[in-house]
Amino acid sequence: SSGINAEYGDEEEGEREVELRAGNITKKLKSEQATITGKQLEERLRSQFTKIHGTPNWATRPKLQQSALLATTGSLTQTSKTLPTKKLSITRCKNLNFRKSANCVTKSLNFHPSATVGFVAGFSKSLDLFEVDGENNRHLHRHHFLNFPIDCARFTTSGAEVILGSKRPYFYSFDLAKCMGVK
Numbered sequence: 001s002s003g004i005n006a007e008y009g010d011e012e013e014g015e016r017e018v019e020l021r022a023g024n025i026t027k028k029l030k031s032e033q034a035t036i037t038g039k040q041l042e043e044r045l046r047s048q049f050t051k052i053h054g055t056p057n058w059a060t061r062p063k064l065q066q067s068a069l070l071a072t073t074g075s076l077t078q079t080s081k082t083l084p085t086k087k088l089s090i091t092r093c094k095n096l097n098f099r100k101s102a103n104c105v106t107k108s109l110n111f112h113p114s115a116t117v118g119f120v121a122g123f124s125k126s127l128d129l130f131e132v133d134g135e136n137n138r139h140l141h142r143h144h145f146l147n148f149p150i151d152c153a154r155f156t157t158s159g160a161e162v163i164l165g166s167k168r169p170y171f172y173s174f175d176l177a178k179c180m181g182v183k
Helices: 013-014 023-030 040-054 064-070
Strands: 017-019 035-037 106-111 117-122 124-129 139-144 154-155 163-164 172-175 180-182
Touching: 017 040, 035 040, 106 154, 117 154, 117 163
Parallel strands: none
Antiparallel strands: 017 035, 106 117, 117 124, 124 139, 154 163, 163 172, 172 180
16 A cells, blocks of 8 residues: 555445456456455555556645645635625526527626626527626627537636637637627
């Protein structure tokens, strides 16, 4: 064994009998034995992995102390200053595209990182931009992408463009300032 203690172990798993001739998964581990224990199988798999890939760096590093680990994840362990601790109020707003919906599957919905703009896109091959207010959601622009059923789309982190993907072997970038798609 590697000398590193696992965080979790199932004692019964080490005693379980494994049939080596049962399938293709264990083909390379065959020996004169027809069955081996789970512990022996684990040792053989570890050995085979090390022969092929070597020992991974993470397996040789010393474990962090729990206090050191928690010191690096403050945002996960501290209470939020922006969200309430007990209740979160939500309001049902009108669908973003309720005034101008496509009679097609919507695959992507995304909101601009800093402006009150959102879009819907899908198999209609169109990107529809809306002003987000929750009541009127005014339609701003529709751009049709010829022969490009949209599977996924996201605003870039700057919010200047929308990147659109499909099952096609290419993608589009839609520039919001120029209202133009580039393949």
